[in-house]
Amino acid sequence: MSDVDPVLLLATTDAATRTVLESELRRRYGGDYEVVVCADYAHARAVLEGLKRWQRQVALVLACYGPDDREGLDFLRRAYSLHPSAKRAICAVWGDFASTSDVFAAIGQGHAELVLLRPERRRDEEFHGAVVDALDDWHLAQGIGFEAVRIIGEQRDERTHSLRDSFGRNHIPVGFHQVGTASAARLLAGLGLTDPQLPVVQLAFTSPPTTLEAPSDLDIADAFGLMAPLTPDRVYDVVVVGAGPSGLAAAVYASSEGLSTLVVEQQAVGGQAGTSSLIRNYPGFSRGVSGAHLAFRSFQQAWAFGTEYSFMRPVESLGTEGGLRTVSMGDGSRVRARSVVIATGVDYRRLDVPELESLVGRGVYYGAAVAEAPSMAGEDVFVVGGGNSAGQAALHLARYARQVTLLVRGPSLAASMSDYLISQLEATRNVTLRYRTAVVGGRSDDDGCLAGLTLGDPHGTTTEEVTAGGLFVLIGSMPRTSWLPDEVERDQAGFVRTGREVTTATDGTMRLSLETSLSGVFAVGDVRAGSIKRVATAVGDGATVIATLHGYLAAHPAPATSS
Missing domain, CATH: 3.50.50.60 (FAD/NAD(P)-binding domain)
Structure with a gap:
C-alpha cells in the first residue's frame, strides 16, 4: 500500500472550525495526502477502523476541543489503539483559555502530541509549520520516501541493524530490503549479484550507483565522498x-x-x-522535538559556519x-x-546475561528504539531502564508493538524519570510497568533470534519465563x-x-x-x-x-x- 497516499483525518462537531480546517488541509496537503473530514466522532472512529482493515497509513489525526466540541480529546485517546503510529493533534480556538488546562493535561498524559490554534486568517504559517513538523516526524519514523541508500540484508543481523541505525540517525534516507523478498531479488539481479556477502549497500545517489558488499564503516565513509582526506600538516x-x-x-x-x-x-x-523519538522538555520546543531532528539541525548549523567533519x-x-x-x-x-x-x-551498560550477548542485533538492542520500532509490529517487547531515554523508547515502541513492558530494578520511577513521561506511560494502554524486576536469562529460536526472556527480582530469588520479540536496554552510563x-x-x-x-x-x-x-x-x-x-x-x-x-x-x- 506504499503507493497509496497517507491519510489526514479531521473530526469535529464544531461546524465553524471544521469549515476552516477542512479548507486549510485540502488546499495545502490535498495533493500528497488523502484528507478525510468527519462531522461526528462515531463516524470518524468507524473510518479509522476501516482504514486499519484496509491497511491504510494514517499520518495525522486532528480533532478539536472547545466550547462547541468537548469530545475531541476522548476521541484522540481512543484513536491511539487503531493507528498508534499516527500523529495526534488537538486544535483549539485562540482566546478559549478555559479549555487550556484540559488540553495540556491531555498532552501530558500522551492522549495528543501537539496543540494547534485554529487559523484565523489565510496563510497562517504558524499553524502549517506545526502540521509540517508533525508530518516530517511521522515520515522519519516510518522510513518512507526517497532511498538515497539501499541495504539488502537480514532483518535480524547485527551488522545490518548497525548500518540502518547509523544511516537513520545521520538523516540519510535509507531503504531496507529483506533478503529473499521480491524487492531484494530485483535489486540483486539488477546489480548482477547472485551470492553476495551480506549486507549489500548501494549508494543510489552516486553516478553510477556505488555497490558495496559487507562494507566496513571506513568503506562507507570513503564511498560517500563527503570528507576530504585529513591533512597532517593542518x-x-x-x-x-x-x-x-x-x-x-x-x-x-x-x-x-x-x-x-x-x-x-x-x-x-x-x-x-x-x-530519542521525542524530547518534550527541551526549552523552546513546546511541541517536542525528536532527537534526530534536533541533532541534525545543530549539525547543519555548525557546517554552515565552517565546521569540518570526519565520520x-x-x-x-x-x-x-x-x-x-x-x-x-x-x-x-x-x-x-x-x-x-x-x-x-x-x-549504555551491558546486561550481565551471557546468553543474550550473541543475540545483540537479533532481537536484543542497546538503545536503537527508533530504528527498530517498525520491525516490532505485533510483538511483545521489553525495555530495561528507569531513565527518560527508557521511557521515551517504551512510548515509541508502543506505537508498533502489541505490548511493551518497562522493567525497572527499583521500587519506582519518581527519582529517575520526568513526571510527564511517567504520566504518559501510565496512560498508554499497551505499556506495562514492572518494578523490582530484572532480566536474568534469555533464549533464542531455531534461527538464532531472541524468543524469550527469564525475568526475576534483582536478587534472583524468583523467576518467570516470558515470550519476547524484542529487548531494548537503556541502563546506566559507561x-x-x-x-x-x-x-x-x-x-x-x-x-x-x-x-x-x-x-x-x-x-x-x-x-x-x-x-x-x-x-x-x-x-x-x-x-x-x-x-x-x-x-x-x-x-x-x-x-x-x-x-x-x-x-x-x-x-x-x-x-x-x-x-
Whole structure:
C-alpha cells in the first residue's frame, strides 16, 4: 500500500472550525495526502477502523476541543489503539483559555502530541509549520520516501541493524530490503549479484550507483565522498571528539566565532539524544522535538559556519606534539590541534546475561528504539531502564508493538524519570510497568533470534519465563574514555574530571572551567564527571567551553609554522 497516499483525518462537531480546517488541509496537503473530514466522532472512529482493515497509513489525526466540541480529546485517546503510529493533534480556538488546562493535561498524559490554534486568517504559517513538523516526524519514523541508500540484508543481523541505525540517525534516507523478498531479488539481479556477502549497500545517489558488499564503516565513509582526506600538516584551533549535543554545540560556537574546527564522530550525530523519538522538555520546543531532528539541525548549523567533519573514523588516542595536541584515528590518520574538546558521551551498560550477548542485533538492542520500532509490529517487547531515554523508547515502541513492558530494578520511577513521561506511560494502554524486576536469562529460536526472556527480582530469588520479540536496554552510563591517556584524570567510574575537580594537573597550574588535567584538553557533556544527564545542560557545556577555550588559546598562540 506504499503507493497509496497517507491519510489526514479531521473530526469535529464544531461546524465553524471544521469549515476552516477542512479548507486549510485540502488546499495545502490535498495533493500528497488523502484528507478525510468527519462531522461526528462515531463516524470518524468507524473510518479509522476501516482504514486499519484496509491497511491504510494514517499520518495525522486532528480533532478539536472547545466550547462547541468537548469530545475531541476522548476521541484522540481512543484513536491511539487503531493507528498508534499516527500523529495526534488537538486544535483549539485562540482566546478559549478555559479549555487550556484540559488540553495540556491531555498532552501530558500522551492522549495528543501537539496543540494547534485554529487559523484565523489565510496563510497562517504558524499553524502549517506545526502540521509540517508533525508530518516530517511521522515520515522519519516510518522510513518512507526517497532511498538515497539501499541495504539488502537480514532483518535480524547485527551488522545490518548497525548500518540502518547509523544511516537513520545521520538523516540519510535509507531503504531496507529483506533478503529473499521480491524487492531484494530485483535489486540483486539488477546489480548482477547472485551470492553476495551480506549486507549489500548501494549508494543510489552516486553516478553510477556505488555497490558495496559487507562494507566496513571506513568503506562507507570513503564511498560517500563527503570528507576530504585529513591533512597532517593542518593545525586546527579546536578538534571536537564526539557529535552529540555538547560536541555539536561546541562546534557551532567555535566555528561561528572564527575558530577552525573539526568534529570527529565514529558513528552518528546526536549521541544518545539522537536516538530519542521525542524530547518534550527541551526549552523552546513546546511541541517536542525528536532527537534526530534536533541533532541534525545543530549539525547543519555548525557546517554552515565552517565546521569540518570526519565520520565513521573511531578515535584511538590523544597525544602531544610540542605545544600541540594530536588526535589519532583507527584508519591511521592523525590531526593536530591547539586544543581538544572531549565530547564522546557514554554508552549504555551491558546486561550481565551471557546468553543474550550473541543475540545483540537479533532481537536484543542497546538503545536503537527508533530504528527498530517498525520491525516490532505485533510483538511483545521489553525495555530495561528507569531513565527518560527508557521511557521515551517504551512510548515509541508502543506505537508498533502489541505490548511493551518497562522493567525497572527499583521500587519506582519518581527519582529517575520526568513526571510527564511517567504520566504518559501510565496512560498508554499497551505499556506495562514492572518494578523490582530484572532480566536474568534469555533464549533464542531455531534461527538464532531472541524468543524469550527469564525475568526475576534483582536478587534472583524468583523467576518467570516470558515470550519476547524484542529487548531494548537503556541502563546506566559507561563513559567512552578508554582511548584517553593516563594523564587525563578520571573518577572511579571513568568520567573525566574537569576544573576544580582536577587533582593532578600535568603542569601544576589551576585548571580552567571544563579543562581536564591535561592542559588544552577540555571535556563537556555526559562524559564529564558531575554532569547532569540532560540535553540542555550538555548544550550549555558546549557553549561554555568555547568561551573558556578562547582564554586558553590567547595564552597559547599558534606555532609560527602552523598553517
